[in-house]
Amino acid sequence: xxxxxxxxxxxPVTLGQPASISCRSSQSLIHTDGSTYLSWLHQxxxxxxxxxxxxxxxRFSGVPDRFSGSGAGTDFTLKITxxxxxxxxxxxxxxxxxxxxxxxxTRLHIK
Amino acid sequence: xxxxxxxxxxxxQPGGSLRLSCAASGFNFSNYVMxxxxxxxxxxxxYVSVITGSGAGTNYADSVRGRFRISxxxxxxxxxxxxxxxxxxxxxxxxxxxxGLGYWGRGTLVTVSS
Numbered sequence: 001x002x003x004x005x006x007x008x009x010x011x012p013v014t015l016g017q018p019a020s021i022s023c024r025s026s027q028s029l030i031h032t033d034g035s036t037y038l039s040w041l042h043q044x045x046x047x048x049x050x051x052x053x054x055x056x057x058x059r060f061s062g063v064p065d066r067f068s069g070s071g072a073g074t075d076f077t078l079k080i081t082x083x084x085x086x087x088x089x090x091x092x093x094x095x096x097x098x099x100x101x102x103x104x105x106t107r108l109h110i111k
Numbered sequence: 112x113x114x115x116x117x118x119x120x121x122x123x124q125p126g127g128s129l130r131l132s133c134a135a136s137g138f139n140f141s142n143y144v145m146x147x148x149x150x151x152x153x154x155x156x157x158y159v160s161v162i163t164g165s166g167a168g169t170n171y172a173d174s175v176r177g178r179f180r181i182s183x184x185x186x187x188x189x190x191x192x193x194x195x196x197x198x199x200x201x202x203x204x205x206x207x208x209x210x211g212l213g214y215w216g217r218g219t220l221v222t223v224s225s
Contacts, residue, residue: 041212049206049215051213060213092155096212
């Protein structure tokens, strides 16, 4: 099974400042079809997760452009250019190259 | 607008059974892979099961294989999760989502306790 790790697990941020979360997979996420199925999701307390980014760098419908994803192979990053209050919560990376596994989550909170 | 609505959760004793349902609307249901993902209280997300659009292909997490069964009725735009031999550690909110996890329901809580 592919194991996903995230750093940091908790990230205090200042409103208006950038934030970054890293995700690493235990093996390459390049599928035999050539795509890399790495996604990022955001979950606020009491709500279902919301897809932000799919296939490494593609923003899902309605996701603000302050969110961006990058990376390749086994190392990936989610960046927020300027954190807004609604961005607090838990961020998960997820791979769907080989079944589905999630990272442990990174809690983004305001300093 | 895509809408997914789970139902069927509740309190059940260890060893018992429950069937969850997820009613879908707003998209061509039979063309979509559908998934179940769960979240234990205060914990992260865990993949449970997935089914292809036709229903011919299914897959399960090791933790539920042999106890849970996913199915779908495309005439009713509904996907199901039959859960048998439930354990305390199956306690979680169960979400249904499309295969790409772009659309999620609000979840249904399953509590396994004596």
